[in-house]
Amino acid sequence: MAELMNQADFREALENAIKGKSANKSPFSIAWAEGKLTRAHLARWAENHFHYVGPFADYLAYVYARMPDRYTEAKDFLLSNMYEEEIGGDRHTDLLIRFAESCGTTRERVTDPDNMSPTTRGLQSWCYAVAMREDPVVAVAGLVVGLESQVPSIYRRQTPTLRKIYGFTDEEVEFFDLHIVSDEIHGERGYQIVLEHANTVDLQQRCLKICEIGAQMRLLYTTALFHDYVEGDISIAA
Amino acid sequence: MPIVTFHKNGEVFVGEVKPDTNLVVRAGIKQFPFPHLSYGCGMGKCAKCACQVLAGGEKLPEPNWKEQKQLGDRLSQGWRLCCQIWLTDDIELMQNTKAA
Numbered sequence: 581m582a583e584l585m586n587q588a589d590f591r592e593a594l595e596n597a598i599k600g601k602s603a604n605k606s607p608f609s610i611a612w613a614e615g616k617l618t619r620a621h622l623a624r625w626a627e628n629h630f631h632y633v634g635p636f637a638d639y640l641a642y643v644y645a646r647m648p649d650r651y652t653e654a655k656d657f658l659l660s661n662m663y664e665e666e667i668g669g670d671r672h673t674d675l676l677i678r679f680a681e682s683c684g685t686t687r688e689r690v691t692d693p694d695n696m697s698p699t700t701r702g703l704q705s706w707c708y709a710v711a712m713r714e715d716p717v718v719a720v721a722g723l724v725v726g727l728e729s730q731v732p733s734i735y736r737r738q739t740p741t742l743r744k745i746y747g748f749t750d751e752e753v754e755f756f757d758l759h760i761v762s763d764e765i766h767g768e769r770g771y772q773i774v775l776e777h778a779n780t781v782d783l784q785q786r787c788l789k790i791c792e793i794g795a796q797m798r799l800l801y802t803t804a805l806f807h808d809y810v811e812g813d814i815s816i817a818a
Numbered sequence: 819m820p821i822v823t824f825h826k827n828g829e830v831f832v833g834e835v836k837p838d839t840n841l842v843v844r845a846g847i848k849q850f851p852f853p854h855l856s857y858g859c860g861m862g863k864c865a866k867c868a869c870q871v872l873a874g875g876e877k878l879p880e881p882n883w884k885e886q887k888q889l890g891d892r893l894s895q896g897w898r899l900c901c902q903i904w905l906t907d908d909i910e911l912m913q914n915t916k917a918a
Binding site for chain 1 (some may be wrong): 842843846847848858859860861862863864883886889901903
């Protein structure tokens with residue numbers, strides 16, 4: 581029978597829940613890191629990624645609205661994350677589009693929802709469902725800890741490759757640079773919210789489960805990108 | 819563990835952080851050097867987190883393209899963008915309200 585964990589043990593459990601399903605292990609991420617993708621593959625990635633991360637502030641806004649008003653700091657953290665995604669500096673999706681354009685696609689193609697794969701639509705729908713229906717603390721665990729906090733480790737691996745192997749300029753890959761910093765802040769804020777407010781055995785267990793599912797969803801999404809756009813073109817090491 | 823000595827408007831604040839720490843990430847979750855470190859976008863664009871390194875700068879990696887773009891000549895006077903650096907060793911920084 582599960583017991584209530586202290587914050588240090590709970591954090592370790594959350595990290596372990598994510599670790600086994602890290603999107604770093606998907607064939608798309610491996611091919612990316614090995615420099616085997618073409619700019620056309622990366623363009624398809626950007627056209628899909630836009631529809632997953634583009635509504636992130638929308639997902640958080642649903643969570644924000646349902647977060648109890650007595651959790652002032654948690655609400656402030658969510659609001660800060662939303663602000664930084666959209667208007668804190670450059671809009672993050674504009675930087676994604678800049679990268680997409682350097683891969684040969686267009687803003688119109690990126691923003692057109694008809695260009696995302698069914699699996700991407702599934703991930704986006706899952707994010708909306710979690711934001712609207714789960715306990716808000718559990719939703720933060722799923723969306724911010726389970727998904728967003730993975731981003732720095734993924735981009736730390738991928739960004740040097742984009743410069744050195746794929747030959748992109750600093751400006752073209754700024755989307756990835758900024759996420760190494762901003763998602764680290766956002767992910768940490770997510771951990772703070774979850775560690776403080778998941779204060780029952782049931783909530784802790786639900787947070788662990790949704791982190792695991794969130795990581796699975798991201799892995800599913802990136803794996804599908806490989807099958808949908810890359811598989812017929814290249815092979816990667818097992 | 820790196821020791822951070824932070825000068826702000828004539829006051830000095832000292833705190834210990836974990837290795838590989840970004841001070842803007844810490845401030846973003848309201849941990850030292852919060853609330854003393856001013857920052858804005860967290861993406862190397864606004865330069866609100868700019869600080870002058872008083873000691874320990876030799877242990878930092880070379881300024882990246884964003885720092886070069888935002889700080890220009892101030893780099894040679896020891897200025898860095900805190901959002902762009904991860905600390906592994908002790909450092910002494912100064913940030914004055916009108917400095918950024």
